[in-house]
Amino acid sequence: xxxxxxxxxxxxxxxxxxxxxxxxxxxxxxxxxxxxxxxxxxxxxxxxxxxxxxxxxxxxxxxxxxxxxxxxxxxxxxxxxxxxxxxxxxxxxxxxxxxxxxxxxxxxxxxxxxxxxxxxxxxxxxxxxxxxxxxxxxxxxxxxxxxxxxxxxxxxxxxxxxxxxxxxxxxxxxxxxxxxxxxxxxxxxxxxxxxxxxxxxxxxxxxxxxxxxxxxxxxxxxxxxxxxxxxxxxxxxxxxxxxxxxxxxxxxxxxxxxxxxxxxxxxxxxxxxxxxxxxxxxxxxxxxxxxxxxxxxxxxxxxxxxxxxxxxxxxxxxxxxxxxxxxxxxxxxxxxxxxxxxxxxxxxxxxxxxxxxxxxxxxxxxxxxxxxxxxxxxxxxxxxxxxxxxxxxxxxxxxxxxxxxxxxxxxxxxxxxxxxxxxxxxxxxxxxxxxxxxxxxxxxxxxxxxxxxxxxxxxxxxxxxxxxxxxxxxxxxxxxxxxxxxxxxxxxxxxxxxxxxxxxxxxxx
Amino acid sequence: xxxxxxxxxxxxxxxxxxxxxxxxxxxxxxxxxxxxxxxxxxxxxxxxxxxxxxxxxxxxxxxxxxxxxxxxxxxxxxxxxxxxxxxxxxxxxxxxxxxxxxxxxxxxxxxxxxxxxxxxxxxxxxxxxxxxxxxxxxxxxxxxxxxxxxxxxxxxxxxxxxxxxxxxxxxxxxxxxxxxxxxxxxxxxxxxxxxxxxxxxxxxxxxxxxxxxxxxxxxxxxxxxxxxxxxxxxxxxxxxxxxxxxxxxxxxxxxxxxxxxxxxxxxxxxxxxxxxxxxxxxxxxxxxxxxxxxxxxxxxxxxxxxxxxxxxxxxxxxxxxxxxxxxxxxxxxxxxxxxxxxxxxxxxxxxxxxxxxxxxxxxxxxxx
Numbered sequence: 001x002x003x004x005x006x007x008x009x010x011x012x013x014x015x016x017x018x019x020x021x022x023x024x025x026x027x028x029x030x031x032x033x034x035x036x037x038x039x040x041x042x043x044x045x046x047x048x049x050x051x052x053x054x055x056x057x058x059x060x061x062x063x064x065x066x067x068x069x070x071x072x073x074x075x076x077x078x079x080x081x082x083x084x085x086x087x088x089x090x091x092x093x094x095x096x097x098x099x100x101x102x103x104x105x106x107x108x109x110x111x112x113x114x115x116x117x118x119x120x121x122x123x124x125x126x127x128x129x130x131x132x133x134x135x136x137x138x139x140x141x142x143x144x145x146x147x148x149x150x151x152x153x154x155x156x157x158x159x160x161x162x163x164x165x166x167x168x169x170x171x172x173x174x175x176x177x178x179x180x181x182x183x184x185x186x187x188x189x190x191x192x193x194x195x196x197x198x199x200x201x202x203x204x205x206x207x208x209x210x211x212x213x214x215x216x217x218x219x220x221x222x223x224x225x226x227x228x229x230x231x232x233x234x235x236x237x238x239x240x241x242x243x244x245x246x247x248x249x250x251x252x253x254x255x256x257x258x259x260x261x262x263x264x265x266x267x268x269x270x271x272x273x274x275x276x277x278x279x280x281x282x283x284x285x286x287x288x289x290x291x292x293x294x295x296x297x298x299x300x301x302x303x304x305x306x307x308x309x310x311x312x313x314x315x316x317x318x319x320x321x322x323x324x325x326x327x328x329x330x331x332x333x334x335x336x337x338x339x340x341x342x343x344x345x346x347x348x349x350x351x352x353x354x355x356x357x358x359x360x361x362x363x364x365x366x367x368x369x370x371x372x373x374x375x376x377x378x379x380x381x382x383x384x385x386x387x388x389x390x391x392x393x394x395x396x397x398x399x400x401x402x403x404x405x406x407x408x409x410x411x412x413x414x415x416x417x418x419x420x421x422x423x424x425x426x427x428x429x430x431x432x433x434x435x436x437x438x439x440x441x442x443x444x445x446x447x448x449x450x451x452x453x454x455x456x457x458x459x460x461x462x463x464x465x466x467x468x469x470x471x472x473x474x475x476x477x478x479x480x481x482x483x484x485x486x487x488x489x490x491x492x493x494x495x496x497x498x499x500x501x502x503x504x505x506x507x508x509x
Numbered sequence: 510x511x512x513x514x515x516x517x518x519x520x521x522x523x524x525x526x527x528x529x530x531x532x533x534x535x536x537x538x539x540x541x542x543x544x545x546x547x548x549x550x551x552x553x554x555x556x557x558x559x560x561x562x563x564x565x566x567x568x569x570x571x572x573x574x575x576x577x578x579x580x581x582x583x584x585x586x587x588x589x590x591x592x593x594x595x596x597x598x599x600x601x602x603x604x605x606x607x608x609x610x611x612x613x614x615x616x617x618x619x620x621x622x623x624x625x626x627x628x629x630x631x632x633x634x635x636x637x638x639x640x641x642x643x644x645x646x647x648x649x650x651x652x653x654x655x656x657x658x659x660x661x662x663x664x665x666x667x668x669x670x671x672x673x674x675x676x677x678x679x680x681x682x683x684x685x686x687x688x689x690x691x692x693x694x695x696x697x698x699x700x701x702x703x704x705x706x707x708x709x710x711x712x713x714x715x716x717x718x719x720x721x722x723x724x725x726x727x728x729x730x731x732x733x734x735x736x737x738x739x740x741x742x743x744x745x746x747x748x749x750x751x752x753x754x755x756x757x758x759x760x761x762x763x764x765x766x767x768x769x770x771x772x773x774x775x776x777x778x779x780x781x782x783x784x785x786x787x788x789x790x791x792x793x794x795x796x797x798x799x800x801x802x803x804x805x806x807x808x809x810x811x812x813x814x815x816x817x818x819x820x821x822x823x824x825x826x827x828x829x830x831x832x833x834x835x836x837x838x839x840x841x842x843x844x845x846x847x848x849x850x851x852x853x854x855x856x857x858x859x860x861x862x863x864x865x866x867x868x869x870x871x872x873x874x875x876x877x
Contacts, residue, residue, distance in 0.1 A: 063517030163562075398575055403570070413574075413579065
């Protein structure tokens, strides 16, 4: 299988690569074998459009992405310097137009990513042979295209992609015990129910009240009612709400075989990419931490300094309305390293209220390096922020939280209070900034309607998108679909019955 | 070799053009293409086609940023754009995509959407002209036709193959064998001449909105006719109480005011036809646009002029009356009286911008 363009690295670059690799190893980074290749911008954009993979199934959105990358580059709006994919061995692509300082920086940066891929717990369940898997997916989709026709498959892929974020990103790491009653159990129980008499024994009229006493009958009836209720409760389907909507659809939606296969592919790929979304800040921060460490201590030449500074500061640039994951990540890691070097942690430090003392706290423990390696191993962005963001850090980095002001349709600075900043940051990171959605009921109104629930955490759904997505969901479920959410501060159920959309406030139901 | 991405990109392109097709009416009615004339291709803004997801809207949303500023200070309207420099992010900005299309493609779309028949030209079918088309490549030819790129590529390929290529000194010397030349084929093409005369009322009662409607419609008519005829000649007349022949640019830009005397435009058209376009050889089209607010006594003269000079020689005489906020606009009533007699007279009333699309169909739907 052709995975790479098989261009050996020019001597100049392979020397740099070896040098950078050695530095990375000396600092204790630990990575899969990493294969570098140099691409021109067109090729790099092509790889980037395919998420780093040379072979993906055919779909227009890759073309759209490519078009956007190429246009952005030609208008001077953006530039990709490098691309690295989480596989074993790791493949990394360098832009041929990078000057030599850029290449050094980028190579050092790549080793940071490779170390992170290999060691971070959230990547531990990803398929390191994803190159093969992606190519395999392409083959399967192409086969379906041959059999079903291009547009039919493409339209179905559009539908699946519309739902691709409805997975359970924690699923690979935990086993959700969900023992469902087996079919045999259900049948046995139904048989028992059928056998039971109406509770009343056959009796002559005048004997009836002795053989079938009222109160005993009453009690039996009430027990029965209760049992029926329990039963109906058990028959509620699914018994517990399901976070992995895609898996639920795979199991229960009336799909044709080829459709099931396509949906499986989309879901597999969504799971593969999920950890990258969960660790964006950490991963970029870690890679930036190492490129800056290696470059400033070993890689820089006099003539490269300006270039390095320019590139590095460009990567670290902040803007008021968008958090730069590179910047936040590297600064937090540096902060952790410093705090653990100085011993600014633990109950004693936490309980210290003397500001002066806190600021000059230095127990000279030198635990920083060890600590950040531990952090990169076990945390994802949410636990990272939750554990290590401090008021001092927020203040030093001039952080603030902003929110949407519905009255003038503008985002405004809301607070510079630590708790609020942290709260806002965590909430915008949760579920990779996407709404959390569950399957609540697959037999809603006892009519086989699908009922989803949006776990409302203060941010409303984008309504037109939600309706379009519901329509796509309907084309898979083939019965009316509903989602419970909040619209204009009121609990609301959006419904699509296959022909029209309706919006009902929940109280009316 | 066709790259995977090319196929995906072509598919994307097709989808986008499908969107343009769907929204053609909107593009036409709102004159989005105007001002982009003069080039072979136009850029049309199309909304980014997106795959819908359950995603957060703006209400209740927010984030964390860095920098100076007081509480309450705005940090940006709506979702933010990319951060300029740095690596490609995984968050998408809100881009408006532009699709490049040739005017021919648009004309074809228009024709398809309006179900316009192809125009059957009058004139001598036997009249053909010969045309040279440079469509192929051959290994011999004059230096002036040398295909540099092909020649260079062959030379490069040869040097690499023979291991003479040194990337540090990338000098390529083509030999005789490497050279490639453009070559032509002579094709016979039916020769059809078409002349279009656009007349626009620019008197005081025509507001800017009306003039824009006229210009938009004229632009599309022009695009369509250009697609139908190889060599199309165009003349432009603007008039208030007197008519002037103007160039295309002026026609699309001029602002005038004054009274209205439509007959002056007809005289000018007649003069142009007699001067430039002998009717036996030319397919002649007249498009006249006005708010119909003519100086009363002039109407008789107009009809007379039409009957005498223009109807007999035109494939089509189209009159579009744009509804004006001022004036009575009853010139169209005068024409209605003679509409029956002349089947090359087409009338259309254009209420507002939304009417442009239908009006084009009225004018061009006859296939003449």
